[in-house]
Amino acid sequence: MSTNHEISTLLRSHGLRLTPQRLAVAGLVLPRHTHVTARSVYQQLKNEHPALSMNTVYLTLGQLESCNLLNRFEINGNAVFDSNTLPHDHACCSKCGTIIDLPGAQPELPLLPTALKEWQIYGEQRIWIGLCPACIGTDG
Ligand SMILES: [Zn+2]
Ligand SMILES: [Zn+2]
Secondary structure, three states: OOOHHHHHHHHHHOOOOOOHHHHHHHHHHOOOOOEEOHHHHHHHHOOOOOOOOHHHHHHHHHHHHHOOOOEEEEEOOEEEEEOOOOOEEEEEEOOOOOEEEEEOOOOOOOOOOHHHOOOOOOOOOOEEEEOOOOOOOOOO
């Protein structure tokens, strides 16, 4: 899935109307495995699409999530959208914010915490927090 035509077909097949903004957001995040926030998408697109607003980016990412084209999780209170929709864990560098995928890192589900006994749990994702190799040993 990489051409504009494929993106258009995909959006249409999910009942999403094709707008230039929607195509720009989808074209940026869907073709590759990436982790984005609404802000990072906005900053990458705002020069090319002056009519684009943060709100539109956020709504569009939410629509793509509703269509199961993106996964969403939270790190430090920020919504992160993930184009890898297979279940996987993450590691996040607390210094530079790099997020990496840990595919197949769920050998077994942990025991359900007692507080979740009444919940209907669909899955579980871990986020490992630490310093990435590039940040170890750097100042600040
Ligand atoms: Zn780092
Ligand atoms: Zn991921």
